[in-house]
Amino acid sequence: MQQIRFQLSELNLDGLCSLSMPQPVSAVTPIAELPADKPILLMLHGWQDNAESFSPLFPLLAEHFHLVAFDWPGHGWSDPRASGNYYHFVDYVDDLHQVVSLLPNRPLFILGHSLGALVSVCYSAAFGERVAGLVLIEGLAPLHEAESKAPARLRQGLLSRHRYRERETQRQQRSMASFEQALALRCNVNQLTQEQLTPLVARATYQQGGRWYWRHDNRLRCDSLYRMAATHASAMVGSVACPVLSIIGSQGYRQLKSVQLASAGWQNIIQHEVHGGHHCHLESPCDVAKQILLFSSQINEMT
Structure with a gap:
């Protein structure tokens, strides 16, 4: 694994990758091209985790993907948000959009765990043309509640x-x-x-x-000041056009079980259960990697 830094407009995000990046990635020095022999897999960690959450998956996936994982603002080695600012959910979607804009302009795969999964769903709903496939580990629709x-x-x-x-x-x-x-x-x-x-x-x-x-x-x-209504979350889910792989832990969040998927509005989703809890990618990395590779190969066959 190599270190990588994304210089965004307001802050720097540090992370890990399978690339060799001698200088920070910014609007001035974006990653314009990567070998086309394998797709990009952008990996988004959960709340109060960091990019090392995916380190067990790196050796299992690096042969098949250009891997990029970064720390969200205020996590790991990344900068915190500026004084007086807090961590609104939709701002994470903006962070992700800025990072994607610094990567080669071609569809990529996104893997999100927990918070990262919820953010990736909203990004894919808004910018579907940039996402070839979505892998959601222990996370599905954005958090929502009654108006x-x-x-x-x-x-x-x-x-x-x-x-x-x-x-x-x-x-x-x-x-x-x-x-x-x-x-x-x-x-x-x-x-x-x-x-x-x-x-x-x-x-x-x-x-x-x-x-x-x-x-x-x-x-x-600090608690959120606002949470989506169910109709908003459903609109996000219904706007995700790419294939979606949901991976859940056998001892993970029970509300994520596939029994609810049929009526939730997903266009194209499959779900697979692996051994473990909420961090099942740390407990069963081989099984998780196997499902990701099978999922991506099926998408590649269709394109």
Whole structure:
């Protein structure tokens, strides 16, 4: 894996790739061309994860794709959003659009996990001409709720920002005594092994003054001020024209089971279950890679 940096208009996004990129990728120096022998697979991680979430898949897929994975703003090595800004869901779609604009102008595959899956669905709905196929790991339609909950949602979101501001002025940044402590905390939260999470936690932490700190921006924990209505989410799903592969974990989110797909408005979707929970791509990378390769080969045969 190689390091890569995308210089967007407002911030830099760092990531990993199977390419050799000696200089940052920007509007001045985009990736204009790549060998046409294999497609691009853009990999989008979940909330409070980072690009290392996909490191087990890299050796399994690099022969078949040009792989690119980046850290969302406020995650991993990427810049946080500017002071006074927060992490609105639709802004992630804008981040993705900016990254895609710096890649060769041809359809690409997008793999999204959790938050990354929801973002990729909305991007594919709006810019379907850029997406050849969509792989969604433990994520489907954008989060949505009843319109009647909008006032409570707004109140909850504004109060969470108020609590964040109070914490930032009254309390020192949380630290840990060692990397092992940080790793143990994350293993406990995600119910994964140290081997599975070490690369991700290494990218998510830094050491300073003998203590260890999380890199992620604390504003990520602020609640959203707005969530789509069901009709909005359905419109997004119904506008995704490319083939879609849904991969779910056997112990993952039960609401993602295929029994709901037929009535959800997807045009062209298949679902496959693998062993594991919400991070099934870390628990069963070989099975996940196998499904991705089968899915992409079927699309290539049709084009």
